[in-house]
Amino acid sequence: MKQGARSTHKATRLPSLRSRYALLSALVATVLVSGALLAGWYTRAAIQDNTDALELSNRARASLDEIRNAVWIADNTLNAMLITPMPEHEEEITGQMLKARDSLDLLRRDPEIQEPELSAHIDALHVRLSDLNIEVLHLIEQRRDPDWVYPLLPFLTERLLIPNINFESAADLALLEIAEIDGRSYASELFGEFDEVRDLWRRMILNFRAGMIRYAGLSETSIEEQEQNIEILYPVIMERIARLESRRSRGELGLESEHAVEVMRTAAQEWMESWETAREIRRSEIWRADTEYLKVAVRPAQQEVFDMLSAVESAILDWSAYNTTSLETAAHQTAYQLWALTGLSLLFLLLVYLMLDRSVLTPIHGIARSLTEDGGHQLPGTANHSSQEIQQLVRAFKAMQRQIHHRQKALEHQALHDALTRLPNRVLLNDRLEQAIQLMERNGGQLAVLLLDLDRFKEVNDALGHPVGDKLLQQVARRLRTSLRGSDTVARLGGDEFAILALNTDGASALEFAGKIHQAISGVFTIEHQNVYVGTSIGIALYPEHGNDASSLMRRADIAMYAAKHQGLGSCIYSPEQDENRADRLSLVGELHQELQNPRNLCIHYQPLAALPSGNAAGMEALLRWQHPVHGPIPPDEIIRMAEHTGLIGPLTRWVLVTALCQFRQLLKQHPDLTLSVNLSAWNLQDPHLPEVVSDALRQCELPAFSLCLEITESAMMNDPVHARELLNVLSDMGVALSIDDYGTGFSSLSYLKLLPVDTLKIDRSFVMEMLEDENDAIIVRSTIDLAHNLGYKVVAEGVETGEVMTLLAALGCDYAQGYHLCRPVAFDEIQAWLERYSGGVPAHLTPGLQAIS
Incomplete structure (x- = not known):
């Protein structure tokens, strides 16, 4: 029986294309070698x-x-x-x-x-x-x-970036503390001294960046000039820090300001040491390995x-x-050999084609037809395969189907879990919290939401580095998991903030649970042979006592957490007294919710973009405005921050897209070449439903996808670059144009940006407004335009407030300009009037220089 099975297996064994081709090639090679031997014998015999x-x-x-x-x-x-x-x-x-x-x-x-x-x-x-x-x-x-190629580059990104971030962060915290104490942002002499130090630091960093740009352009003279500026500015910065230290010794600084002075001195010294090392590398002979x-x-x-x-x-x-x-005889013999080889080659090609057609092309055509007819769910069986290679192809397709299934499962897990700690993320926590609320509402019972963040986590990050901070978060996550019951859920919300959903838990049990968590977190953490100590502040909100929906419970747990932190308590249960300082904010949140249901004071303003060098209107940027009847105009940043913290950012984004696109459709009737730009927040880039929202808005307003451009800031994109890249690829595949807003203010690299499906870079106004007076700004703008064009991007310069700046941008090859020189952000009716006035060409107030360039 076994012998019969083996015989059947041998009888059905498929031939290999490789063996067929090898056999045919060997035959042809044998003929060629035989012909060469005969030709050599004849040539030797013929005395040629x-x-x-x-x-x-x-x-x-x-x-x-x-x-x-x-x-x-x-x-x-x-x-x-x-x-x-x-x-x-x-x-x-x-x-x-x-x-x-x-x-x-x-x-x-x-x-x-x-x-x-x-x-x-x-x-x-x-x-x-x-x-x-x-x-x-x-x-x-x-x-x-x-x-x-450039050994200097990794040194710059690894050694110079962190001191700069530490210096800037410390200065900002000190200024914020001084502003809160004084009540006015620029009222005190101390505020001015900190602001002066920060300004000197930024000037030094700007000289460093300009030097690096010129270094890439191989301009040695310009590099030496920037280095001299740094050498001049550094002693001035250290002298200003010494003044602040003298104030500290006199007890004139607050707690944050005292710490900021120490951090600023340390960061400045570390940056200077790293810069001097980088300069030595640059001056070495082997600065280019290639x-x-x-x-x-x-x-x-x-x-x-x-x-x-x-x-x-x-x-x-x-x-x-x-x-x-004997040249003539040898020439004839060579001609005969060439004809014979040519004929043999043609015959070999013909045989190869016939073999491929029978063994490869025809079976592949059958497989492709099967994939088309039933979607690839049922590939042909292995019995009809004509070769081992075709059989392997079918097996590879089936293996690919299994891999796709596994990847889909992995993507679902990735979308609902934090990549660092493997804990559920905010999306999964909100889903489980809503389900738990529905369960408690049906069956009766209580639940608790515990919101906690780590004390002194920032100090750990600053002192030991982000890799240690990441490992600390992973160990905290493990301790939290071991402290939970089987029915509880722990999630990481972001940064050092965690949340716990505890079912069937009252206030006393929640406090006892919080104490257990506090004890677990307060223990020593051993990371890379170092003992790390952190504390935690825990805020507790109870259902149904403190709220009947997930948003209210999360918000009030957050309030309780900050109350625990400010009062120095390990944990704290929410009480209405803690919420007094946020009454105005909650009122605004409610009014914002009403505005989204029935807009009365919420509207969209528009600011045009002009194409360069023609000066013609090329597009509009939609800008959110809220003219509050009591508080006056609410800043857009405050509106966005309020919406992100209260879960209204999704409805707000949908309202802005639909309102702006529908109004923009009216402009397209008279101005069909315009495009509409809409800004996205950092939260939008974490929303997996954003492509659906954009698609629905375009469909509702009956506009094609290419008429819409979505603007994303560098900082928002770099919060989670992997997820942002995936989401932007989906939007780009839909046909929506993408733009990087405020380019130059963040720390994103062109090596990452060139991987994104963006169409446009928007240079931040801080570089454009002073480019006539500041040579460094002009160099940065020109370099950015050249780099962007080399990568295939269009460039928009915002903050254009004079005709001279607009003329210079046109001469530098900038594609579009935007700013008060063209038009301030105005309401829809006013932008219609503006387009009617300037639709004929270059506006009359633009400079003759721009008209000459056009």
Whole structure:
């Protein structure tokens, strides 16, 4: 029985295309070798060696010339790539090296080469050319890594960024504390001193950034100028910090300000030490690894190839000197051989095509038809496969289907869980909280929401670094999980903030539970052989005592948590007295909710964009406005922050999109070339339903996707770059244009931005407004425009307030301008009137210089 099974298995074993091709190739190779042997015998018998040798000499010289020319072209292209890399350089280099190798292979395969010395030289040339090809490909591969090409770059990103962030954060905290104490932001002399130190620091950082831009442009004089500025500004900064320290010694500083002075001095010293090290690296001879590698590796290998070419040519000349007769007979014989090889090649191609058509093309066509007809759910069985390769193809398709299923499961888990701690995230917590509220409402009972954050977590991050902070969060998550009951849920909301949903829990049980958590978190954490201590503040809100919905419970737990933190308590249950300071805010939240239901004071203003250099209107940016009847105009940032904290950001985003798009549709009737820009918040980039909201708004207003441009700030995008990239790819696939807003104020890198499907970079107004007076701002704007254009992006400059700035931007090649020089943000009726006045071309108030450029 077993023997019969084995026989059946052997009988149904499928043939391999590789074996068929190998058999056919072996047959053709046998014929070719046999023909070459016969031709050699005939040539030796016909006393025509001399003529054959002359023909061989000509062919060899031609091949050697091709090899030399290909190597020279590859070398010239390699030099050009090192100076100004272009996309076609790499293809040209590899193509020329392949051409040289093919020419050499053709020469090596020439059956007429029988001289041992010449064959040895050609083999040696093959080795040298292979070595050169390896070195060139290695150089091309290594150049794809900027850190390898410029050893200075990783040092800058790893050592200079953190002190800058620490200095800025400390100065901001001190200014905020002084402003709160004085009651007026710019009233005190102390505020001015801190602000002056921060301004000097930013000027020094600006000189550093401008120096790096000029360094990339290889302008050594400009780099020295920026370094001199840094050397001048640093002592001034340290002197100003010393003044602040003298105030601290006199007891004139608050708690945050005292700590800020220490952090600022430490950060400034660390930054200066790192900058001096970076300067030494820049001044070293080997500041570009690619040119050094070209000198020490590629050039010697290239010289060896040229030397070997000369040696082969000398050997050919020596050999050809002995062969000068019987040229005509050898030429006829060579022609016969070429015709025979051509016919054999054609026959081989025909046989290969017939074999591929029968064994590959026809079965693949059948598989493709099956995939089309039933969606790929049922591929053909393995019985009808004509080869092992087709059978492997079907198995690969089935394996791919299984992988897609597993990836979908992984994506669902990723969308509902925090990537660092593996805990549920805010979305999953809100879903479980709403389900728990419904369960408690049906069956009766209580639940508690505990909101907690870590004390001194920022100090751990600043002192030990973010990797240690991440490991601390992971250990905190593990301790929280071990403290829970099976029915409880713990989630990470973001940063060092966690939330716990405890079912069937009253106030006393919640306080007891909070004490248990506080005790677990207060213990020592050992991370990288260091003992870390943190505390926690816990706020508790109870259902139904403190709220009947998830939003109210989360908000009041947050209020209780801040009350516990301010009172120095480990935990605190929410009480209405804690909420007195937020009465106005809650009132505004309620009014904002009513406005979204029935807008009366909430509206959209529009600010136009002008195309450069023509000056024609090219688009509109929609800006949210709320003219409150009691509090007056509410700043848009406050509206957004309020909506994000209260869960209204989703309805607010939907209302802004629908209102702006429907109004914009009326403008398109008279101005069909306009586009509409709408800003997104950081929360929007975390909302998986955003593409559906955008699609519904476009459908409701009957507008195509390309008429809408969504603007995202650098900081919002860098909060969660992986998720942001995935969401932006979905929006881009829908046809919506994407723009990076306030570019230059964040810390995103072009290496990351070029991976995003964005169409436009919007230069922040802080660089544009002073570019006529500040050369550094002008350099940054010009460099940003050039870099953006090289990456295929359009550029918008905001903050254009004078005609001179607009003229300069047009001369620099900026694509669009926006600012008060064109028009302030105005209501819909006023923007219609503005378009009627300026739809005919360049506005009359634009400068003659811009008109000349146009």
